Amino acid sequence: MPIFLRDASSSDLPAITAIYRESVLNGVASYEIVPPDESEMAARFSAITGQSYPYIAAIDENGGLLGYAYASAFRTRPAYRWMVEDSIYLGPEARGKGIGRLLLAELIQRCTDLGFRQMVAVIGGAHPASIALHQTLGFAETGRLKATGYKHGRWLDTMIMQRALGYGAATDPDASTYPGTLFKA
Template sequence: MSFILRETESTDLSSIAAIYADAVLTGTASYELVPPTAEEMASRFAAITGQGYPHIAATDQVGTVLGYAYASAFRTRPAYRWLVEDSIYLAPEAQGRGIGKALLRELIGRCTALGFRQMVAVIGGASPASVRLHAVCGFQMTGTLIGTGFKHGRWLDTVLMQLPLGEGNATAPDEMSYPGSLFSG
């Protein structure tokens, strides 16, 4: 099955909300217990893109959303402004087809082009598939937080992985080139 990667559009948000709802209800990647409403997902989308972070969708040839990925602030304190956290969610029927890898590679490229210096993956439930995906894309394991979430009747670990972007921490960033609006002013 072929797919297209493109900017997420507001018309994608109901499909994105459904994909995320499935992940919340059946998976461990998200530690949310109740799926957010479509309105809440639209608010989150507006906040992410309004701050200059990339948000991309994978669709089939007729426009059905198969998955999505975005980058956002890891933390809001100013010293973290060069670090982004990635998030990727796929529709169940899209899993295992290379779509997650394509989304992550595209997201890495966009974040690098924007001037971010590090990307971190916070992998809920220590999902082996997500750990493998991030490792294939060059992320290094940086740690495991034991028993950090309780969902589906069991304790879940959280894995942290990290990828340098561009020059990483080898050089100081150009303070004037920061792409996001989160820390401006």
């Protein structure tokens, strides 16, 4: 099955909302309990893309959205501006087929090209498949927060993983090349 990656657009929001809804209701990647509606997902999409962060869609040969990934600010304090957090969500039919790996690899490349220096993954439920995916693309465990969420009748841990992008911490960043709008004067 051919998979195509492209920038997500507002026309993808119904499918993005449906994928996220399924994840909220049945998974542990998100600690939300009640799935947000399409208008809330549109506001989140606008907030992320409006700050010049990448938001990527994985599409099948028929144009169907299989999953999506985006980078966003890890924290909003200015010293964090060189670090992004990744998020990846796949529809049930797309899981276990390498689509998450394609999305994450593309997200890493785009964030590197934009000049970001670190990427962090905050993995809800310390989900083994998500941990394995991140490990295959160079992330290392930096911490585990125990019993951080309670969902589906059980306590969930949160895994923190991190990887350097580009030069990482080997050189100082060039403030004139910062791509986002979040911290611009």
